[in-house]
Amino acid sequence: MKNKDSSIHFHWRLIQSGEENMITATSQNDGAKAALPDIEQQGEFCKIAQELGIESVLIDINYGKPDPMLLPLALAKYAPNMGYIIAIRSGLLSPTLFAQQINTLSTLIKGKIFINIVAGYNPAELKTYGDFLDHNERYARTGEFLDICTRFWAKKTPVNVDGNYFKIEEGLLNTPFVSEHGERPFLFISGGSQPAIDLSEAYGDCWMQLGEPPEKLHAKLSPLLEMGKSAGLRFGVICRETAEEALAAAFQLKESTEQDEQRQTSLVLKSDSYSLRENLLLADQDWPSSRVWTGLIKSVGPTGIALVGSYEEIALKIMEFKKAGVSHFILSGWPKLEEMKRFGTHVLPLVRKMEAQEEPADYLA
């Protein structure tokens, strides 16, 4: 199944409660406020995102935040057509119940439902949920989880799976997935390691990685693209009218977040994620590619890798990624809302204009 609609899909990370004017992402998991939904503010954010042409918002999952499965029910009141990317890990609930929750959600909101399957990167946090498996085992379990969900979505029932982590016998699920956007949710598989690639091949629609330079991407993505899968990247964005202004904003951010560097680095060192470490190594080079800046990785964390430049420069850079085979971007900014407004107002229309003028891309041929 090749992506017929060849325009790039832009998604944005949902703002958290208490984050309105926050410059940094340092309170990501820790702020007491982040644990409480602020539906009015988050709903407004979704409404603006929808107006700007952002396809969906990403809702993270971890012990410090509200449950991502339930928030869309409330947010949809503000932005009825907004899409939602719901993050999920395989160790939290039965795949049958997960499919049932997603299916129920599909009958209650109009927007497109995306799922972002994450393996989890912080072993200490996973133990809250009784998840004591190591990195590779978590991926193996995620494979079984997706296998079961996928069978329910494809209505290949009764489901019989006798796996190492899940066992389902004569499984039925009569709660249907009902959506004008498809027969099942769109599946992002997140992660940089080989197991994530394998899962994307087997079950995913799009392989989602942390941002990285475009130069070597095409070779890395080709096998998946040839199978009809798509590829996505996560980036921060710092875009301004001119490159000078963008750089000034970037350096100011770095200065104001430097006090967090030690803490973030120690978080990464405690993680068993392959891509978090790769990402931290990237940070040795400030500009691993033009407009790709790693200056915030050490203080903000892995999603600190950012596209920095003028509106025009960022649009061109995005087109460069597109040529390398990337069709989904999950973006964020500091603060999220202001950056999303700048991006949506200035960069996104430029990208659409460039897309309208581009030659038919060879990767779709």
Next chain:
Amino acid sequence: MKNIPLRFHWTLSQAGDNLRASGEFKNLTGLLSFGEQLKLCKTAEENGIDSVLMAIGFTRPDPLLLAVALGQETKRIKFLVAVRSGLITPAYFVQQMNTASHLIGDRLYINVVSGHTPSELKYYGDFKNKEERNERTKEFLEVCHTFWKNGNGIDYDGAYYQVENGAIHTPFNSEKRRPTIYISGNSERAAHLVAEHGDCLWRFPDTPEILSEKISPAIEGGKEAGLLTSIIARPTQEEAEKAAQELLLNFVGNTKEVHQGFNERYDSEGFREILNNAFKNDSHWLTPYLWNGAVPYLGAPAIAIVGSYENVANALMEYKSIGITQFLFIGWPDIEEIVHFGKGVLPLVREKEVEQMVSIS
């Protein structure tokens, strides 16, 4: 006996599809009409019903998501959300419940069930036997309580659940920091579990003499006990009995033998006991108001309190006198029955409660 006003709840499980329990189970659709369910919630809200039961099972929508969606469209009605251990980790369950409490306010109760149909539990990957499920349910509640109480720094090392330095930052949005916990079960064990980890027991009705003994562990533990029962109340006794008989007309050509299968599918003693009684008993009246005539066709939850408004009100007061303080009703059809109850029975119950209070003091 606690001298508090009786509280009433209603099941939402069949809104818009009232005889669904009589059909072939595997063919039931899990896509129910949101409009019908909302209508039931609003009718319940207007008729003195405290909460609606959101059941769980493969032929239904997810109860928590549906509760949040319905909660956004209503103001007062609460949601009694069913949960089974074995489907979800306690930490994630707490996180979902707590999140929901911020979206619709302090309007969530939970109904802890062990599951009564082993074949269905396997759809969800749950292969434990009844004994193990009970043990796991107990652990599940222990872990949930710890999360609700402490929020972080949680360690638990059980046979079914382990947590190391666990934390859920989103708190439950109420003064007591946790939802009210109902536990469903007809075994003695269930009554003890309520005493230890719950707030109220749900069980099937029986004669007051038998019930009194069965609920005593919960009552003696300082907790409440309630009955899950169908109800058919009409202005007169004759009309009520006629309505009960008419309910059976829905099953003409649909033999009892078909429904003997109910019995094999359950591993719940309470379900089996009620079914066995209903299949062998000729009169179908266990007491002047307790009727099991529809059980062979609709399953154990169809055991019903049947009578005139006055007689039903008296029946409820009789149960109150042995310590029952809450009722969870099923109606056939529900909306019509909610109105009969709210307009006909409830005012009489309140009257009798006031009289009783005056006579005691």
